[in-house]
Amino acid sequence: MNLVTPPEHPFAQFVRILGKGKRGARNMTREEARDALGMLLDGKVEDTQLGAFLMLLRHKEENAEELAGFTEAFRLRNPAPAIAVDLDWPSYAGKKRHLPWYLLAAKALADSGVRILLHGGGAHTAGRLYTEQLLELLDIPLCQDWEQVAVALDEHQLAFIPLGAWAPQLQRMIDLRNTLGLRSPIHSLARILNPLGARCGLQSIFHPGYQAEHREASRLLGDHAIVIKGEGGEIEVNPDAACHLYGTLDGEAWDEEWPALSALRHVKPDRLDAGRLVDVWRGESGDDYGQLAVIATMALALRGLGLEREQAFGEARRRWSERKTSD
Incomplete structure (x- = not known):
């Protein structure tokens, strides 16, 4: 036999x-x-x-x-379409402790002429507030293909595209989270892809040790990137804590330590009221933590575009103060 x-x-x-x-x-x-x-x-x-x-x-x-x-x-x-972008801004974590102040930072930067591509992978974990859920509230264009992204960037300097619209295979792997019981490495990979070849890729990696690995991966790829441990896993500087920047440019790695902006830690809100983002944007109410987070996150992005720290913070404050608070 x-x-x-x-x-x-x-x-x-x-x-x-x-x-x-x-x-x-x-x-x-x-x-x-x-x-x-x-x-x-x-x-x-x-x-x-x-x-x-x-x-x-x-x-x-x-x-x-x-x-x-x-x-x-x-x-x-998936070769990058010929669409000019200044900042690649992945948004895959969602927020649960603080509001997503990074979205106001992105809006204010776009309002000042910085072209920003936001992308995310859906609301995969209960109890978190995701970028996708706030696009209409904050008047951020939702795009379903690169042609729509190009139009949105030309008209608003800001666009959001779901991962499933440009990388459906990767979205399927992310969606296995509730089947497998754990998030897969695709959550990390999506942050490094920089699909349009932006001038600088911003990355937030929450788990210790991963920041340096992501910076090294970007260096190996010849990309310009800044990696931080962002608040809640999103690209947002926590003003209550020191922020370490893991950067790479022209094949060289660099590091920078930014001190906390607040001497005392702010009390996190009892609940996340997304409407507060609109109120702060319009100048109808203040939020000490939120405005510090916005300015610091804007400064981070401007640092990625070549400004030194002090200049980046000065520009961030100016651009925030000059934002268009109404249509």
Whole structure:
């Protein structure tokens, strides 16, 4: 009786690299990561392999070489459209302790002529307030393709596009969060992709140690980026704490420490009232924490566009004061 051994699936090698026990498992090389995500994007992987791969990678924690390889695989299949953008602004975490003041920072910067692309992956975790839920309230254009993004940037200097509109395969992986019980590394990857090749990519990585890995991945890719541990995981400077900037420009890494702006920690609100964002934008009410967060986040973005810290803060205050508070 002749028994034929079934051939191994080509993707099995990548699951084995990550899952071969404490002594056998290892990191993927940049090239292996590029090939692995390439197969995922091309639909050449079984669902069981996808789940195993994402969770093994989540358990191991992705490194800079892997992030760079993943990004290269995505960019190879999704070349950036010719749309000029100053800042790539990923928004994937949602807020639960404080309001999303970063949105007012983005609006004020756009109002002053900075072209900003916002993108996010949907409301995947209960109890959080996401950018997507506030677009209409804050008059931020929602776009469903790059053509709409180009129009919105020309007319408003600000556009939001859902991840599912430009990377549906990655959105599907993010949506597995409630099936697998854990967020996958795709949440981190989406922050580094910079789909339009913006002058500077801003990234917020909440978990300690990941900031340096993301900065190194951007450096390997030759991108200009600033990575911070943003409040709640979003690109928002917490004025009650020191903020470390992990930057990279022209292949060189740099670091900068910004001191806290407030001597005392502010009390977080009892509930998140999104209408307060509109009131503060219009100047109809004040919020000490919120306005400090807005100014510091604007300064961070301007630092990414080449201004030094003191100049960035001065420009942030000026641009905030000169924002158009009504249509």
